[in-house]
Amino acid sequence: MTRTHRLIVLLAAIALLGAVAVGATLHAAGRAAEKDRTQPGGPEVRPGPVLLDAPGRTVFRNMAWGPHRDELTSVPAADPGGARTASGVRCLRFHSAGGTGVCLQAVHGKLRDGYRALVLDAHLHERHRYGLSGIPTRARVSPSGRTVAWTVFVSGDSYAGTSFSTRTSIADAASGGLERNLEDYRFFLDGRPHRAADLNVWGVTFADDTRFFATVATGGQTYLVRGDRRERTLRSVHRNVECPSLSPDGTRVAYKKRVAGVSSDAPWRLYVLDLRTLRETATAEGRSVDDQAVWRDGRTLVYSLPGAYGSDLWTVPADGSGRPRLLARAALAPAFPAG
Amino acid sequence: MYLADSRGTPDTSRPAGRATMPGRRAVVPGAVLVLGTVSLVTDVSSEMVTAVLPLYLVGELGLTPLGFGLLDGVYNGFSALVRLLGGRLSDRHGGGHKAVAAVGYGLSALCKPLLLTVHSLPLIGAVLAADRTGKGLRTAPRDALISLSCEPAVRGRAFGVHRAMDTAGALLGPLTAFVILRLAAGGYDAVFTVSGCVAALGVLILLLFAPGRTARATPAAERQRRAVRGLLRRPAVRRLTCCAVLLGLTTVSDSFLYLTLQRRLELSESWFPLLPLGTAAAFLLLAVPLGMLADRTGRRRLFLTGHLALLAAYGLLITSPGGSPALASVVLTLHGGFYAATDGVLAAATADAVPERLRGSGLAVVQTGQAAARFLCSLAFGAAWTAWGDRTALTAAAAGLAVSAALSALLLRPDPAQEQAR
Numbered sequence A: 001m002t003r004t005h006r007l008i009v010l011l012a013a014i015a016l017l018g019a020v021a022v023g024a025t026l027h028a029a030g031r032a033a034e035k036d037r038t039q040p041g042g043p044e045v046r047p048g049p050v051l052l053d054a055p056g057r058t059v060f061r062n063m064a065w066g067p068h069r070d071e072l073t074s075v076p077a078a079d080p081g082g083a084r085t086a087s088g089v090r091c092l093r094f095h096s097a098g099g100t101g102v103c104l105q106a107v108h109g110k111l112r113d114g115y116r117a118l119v120l121d122a123h124l125h126e127r128h129r130y131g132l133s134g135i136p137t138r139a140r141v142s143p144s145g146r147t148v149a150w151t152v153f154v155s156g157d158s159y160a161g162t163s164f165s166t167r168t169s170i171a172d173a174a175s176g177g178l179e180r181n182l183e184d185y186r187f188f189l190d191g192r193p194h195r196a197a198d199l200n201v202w203g204v205t206f207a208d209d210t211r212f213f214a215t216v217a218t219g220g221q222t223y224l225v226r227g228d229r230r231e232r233t234l235r236s237v238h239r240n241v242e243c244p245s246l247s248p249d250g251t252r253v254a255y256k257k258r259v260a261g262v263s264s265d266a267p268w269r270l271y272v273l274d275l276r277t278l279r280e281t282a283t284a285e286g287r288s289v290d291d292q293a294v295w296r297d298g299r300t301l302v303y304s305l306p307g308a309y310g311s312d313l314w315t316v317p318a319d320g321s322g323r324p325r326l327l328a329r330a331a332l333a334p335a336f337p338a339g
Numbered sequence B: 001m002y003l004a005d006s007r008g009t010p011d012t013s014r015p016a017g018r019a020t021m022p023g024r025r026a027v028v029p030g031a032v033l034v035l036g037t038v039s040l041v042t043d044v045s046s047e048m049v050t051a052v053l054p055l056y057l058v059g060e061l062g063l064t065p066l067g068f069g070l071l072d073g074v075y076n077g078f079s080a081l082v083r084l085l086g087g088r089l090s091d092r093h094g095g096g097h098k099a100v101a102a103v104g105y106g107l108s109a110l111c112k113p114l115l116l117t118v119h120s121l122p123l124i125g126a127v128l129a130a131d132r133t134g135k136g137l138r139t140a141p142r143d144a145l146i147s148l149s150c151e152p153a154v155r156g157r158a159f160g161v162h163r164a165m166d167t168a169g170a171l172l173g174p175l176t177a178f179v180i181l182r183l184a185a186g187g188y189d190a191v192f193t194v195s196g197c198v199a200a201l202g203v204l205i206l207l208l209f210a211p212g213r214t215a216r217a218t219p220a221a222e223r224q225r226r227a228v229r230g231l232l233r234r235p236a237v238r239r240l241t242c243c244a245v246l247l248g249l250t251t252v253s254d255s256f257l258y259l260t261l262q263r264r265l266e267l268s269e270s271w272f273p274l275l276p277l278g279t280a281a282a283f284l285l286l287a288v289p290l291g292m293l294a295d296r297t298g299r300r301r302l303f304l305t306g307h308l309a310l311l312a313a314y315g316l317l318i319t320s321p322g323g324s325p326a327l328a329s330v331v332l333t334l335h336g337g338f339y340a341a342t343d344g345v346l347a348a349a350t351a352d353a354v355p356e357r358l359r360g361s362g363l364a365v366v367q368t369g370q371a372a373a374r375f376l377c378s379l380a381f382g383a384a385w386t387a388w389g390d391r392t393a394l395t396a397a398a399a400g401l402a403v404s405a406a407l408s409a410l411l412l413r414p415d416p417a418q419e420q421a422r
Helices: A005-035 B002-006 B030-060 B070-092 B097-114 B121-149 B150-185 B188-209 B221-233 B233-247 B254-265 B269-297 B297-320 B323-352 B354-386 B390-411
Strands: A045-047 A057-062 A070-075 A083-088 A093-097 A100-108 A113-120 A126-132 A135-141 A147-156 A163-171 A185-191 A200-206 A211-218 A222-226 A233-238 A242-246 A251-258 A268-274 A280-282 A300-305 A312-317 A325-328 A331-335
Touching: A005 B150, A005 B188, A057 A093, A083 A100, A083 A233, A100 A135, A100 A147, A113 A135, A113 A147, A113 A163, A113 B269, A126 A163, A126 A185, A126 B269, A135 A200, A135 B030, A135 B233, A147 A200, A185 A211, A185 A222, A211 A233, A222 A251, A268 A300, A268 B070, A300 A331, A312 A331, A325 A331, B030 B097, B030 B121, B030 B150, B030 B188, B030 B297, B070 B097, B070 B121, B070 B354, B097 B121, B097 B233, B097 B354, B121 B150, B121 B323, B121 B354, B150 B188, B150 B269, B150 B297, B150 B323, B221 B354, B233 B323, B233 B354, B233 B390, B254 B269, B254 B297, B254 B323, B254 B354, B269 B323, B297 B323, B297 B390, B323 B354, B354 B390
Parallel strands: A045 A083, A093 A135, A093 A331, A163 A200, A185 A233, A200 A242
Antiparallel strands: A057 A070, A057 A331, A070 A083, A093 A100, A100 A113, A113 A126, A135 A147, A147 A163, A200 A211, A211 A222, A222 A233, A242 A251, A251 A268, A268 A280, A300 A312, A312 A325
C-alpha cells in the first residue's frame, strides 16, 4: 500500500467510526432528553414548600421523569402514591430525622462532576456543606437530628483501575464538626483488637448521637458493629450483616444478608436481627434487596427495589409475616418524620 | 494488512524511520510519533471507561463494587506472565513486535463494546481482565519498536515524547467521557461505544503506519531460546533489573501516596479525585525535557535521580505539620517528575543494554521485575500502614528507598567503556 492509500483508508475509517460515535451519543442524548418530559400515567408533581418535620408527610427523592426528577418531594404518609410536592432540591441520597436532613448531591462542574453533602434544616435551608471524595451511597440522621452520617464509594486512582473502597463520615449538625473517616476508629473483632489494611466501614444507623451501628468488612466477611463516638471504637456483634437499620425502639436491626445458593447478581435478602437474642428472621420479601431499609414504624420496613424509573419503594412487615406491597413508584430514599 | 507492510514498502523497509534528514540533528523519528499517537488514542479510549466505571457500576447498574480489588494480586501475577510472553513472542522471527502489539491493542479494543453486553460484576471483572491482558501483551513489543526506530543517542527523548503523548491521552480520556455524559445524561452506552471506536482507530493507525519488521537477522528459534535465558547473565541487564526491583520494592503505589497526601496535608475530600491529574500533568510536561536530559547526562543516572525526587516527596509528606494546596502541588510535581525521569528512561536504559534481537524480551524482563516489586511493596506498605499508621509506614518506605537508591548508585556506577559512547 502506498502512503496515499493508507491515508485514504485512515480517513474512511475516521469518517465511519466518527459516524458511529456521533450516532451513539445523539441516541443517548435523545433518551436523556426524554427523561425531562413528564410521562403520562405518572404521579402528579407540583412545585411547592416541603417541610422535613411536617406531621403526616413523607419525604423522598422523586424518580419520575419530568422537570422535577431527582428532587426531594413530599407526599401524604397515608397516600404515598398521591400527588407529590417538589422542593427544587436535588439529591442522590437523602434521609431526615428530628427536623434535620442530609442530602448527598451531584455538583456539575465545567470540566468534571463532583459530589457534596448538605446538612439541611427543616425548611431545606443549607446549614453545612462538605465536599465528597466519591459516589454517594448511604445517608442517615440520628433520631435527635443533631448528628448525620454518610458513606461514599471511592475508586483508587486512574492508573490502578478497579479497586474500590468506602469512606464513611459523621458530622455534627449544629457545630458542623466532621469526623472524616470511621476507619480511624479501633475495631474489635469478637472482643479482640483487630487491625487490617482492607477494612471498610459503611451504612451507619444511629441509636443516639454517640452510639450507632454500622457494617464493617474485612477479609471478605461483613460484620454488624456497635460504634461509639466517645470511645472511638467499633465492636463486632454479628456476622454477615450489611446496611443495618435500627428499629425505633432500638431492639432490632433490619439488614441485607448475603445468602448462599442464589445468583451472585442478586445475593441479598432482607432480614431482621433481634439484638438481645441475635435471632435472625427472614422477611417475606423474596427478592434481592440492595438498600439500607427504613422503619416506617415499629413494625414495617420500607426499602427500594429496581423499577421502571430506577427505583420503587416497597414495604414488608418486620416480623416475617405478610407479604411485600408496593408503596410508591419512581421513588427512593424515604424518610418518615413522625417515627 | 500489516503483513503486506512488513514485507517492506519503500518507506518502512528502512529500520523504522531511523533515517531522518541527513546532516540535521536527529529529531524524533516518524515511527515514534506514530506509536505515540497510537498510545494517545488508546489511552483516551481506556481512560474514558476508567473514569465512568465507578459511577456506571454504582449509579447505573446499582452494583456494590466492594471487594473488586481482591483479585488484584491474581491479575497482577497473570499480567506479569502475559507481559513476559508478549516480549518473548515479539522477538521471534526477527521482530514480530508489530504483530504482537497489534494483538494486544486489538484485544483491548474488543473489550470496549463487550462492556455494553455484560451487567454483572464477575463478567465485568472478566472483561476488564481481558483488557488488561491486552495491555500487558503490547507494552514490551511497543517499547521495543520505539527503541528500534531511533538512534541510540536520542532514545531518551524518543521515549519522553512517547510517554508525554501517552499521558496526554490519559488526561483527555476522562474529559471526553465527561463531555459525552454532559450531552447525554446517563449515556454510559455512548461512552463505551465511542471508546470502542477510538480504540479501533488506534489499532488501525498502528496497522497502517507503524514500522513492520525491525530486526535485521532472523536467528534460529533454538539459538533465541538460549539467548533469552542468557539475558540475565549479561551484567548490564542483571544490574539494571536488580536496581529496578530494588527501587520498585520501595516505591509506594499511587493510591497509597494520594491517601497519605490527603491525610497528612488535610486536603478537602473533594480534592481527592483530582490528585492523579496533578501527577499526570507534571509527567506530561516533564517527560520530554527529562528524556533529553537523560540523553545528555546518562539514562541510568537520571533513573536514579528520579527516585530522589520521589524520596523528596516522601520527605515533604513525613515532615509537613499540616498542609496547603501549594505543598500538595509541590508533592504532585515531584511525583510526576519521578515518573518522567524513570518510566521512559528505564526503557531507554534497558534498550542500551539489550541487543536488538532480544529487545522485546529484555524490556519485558526489566519492566516485569519492576511491576512485581511494586506490587509486593503495596502489600507490605498496606500492612505497615495498618500496624503503625501512615507516617511511620511512609518513614519506613523512605528509609528503604534511600538504601535502595544508595545500593543502585553502586550497582549502576558508570561503566567507563559504555559511558564513553554517550
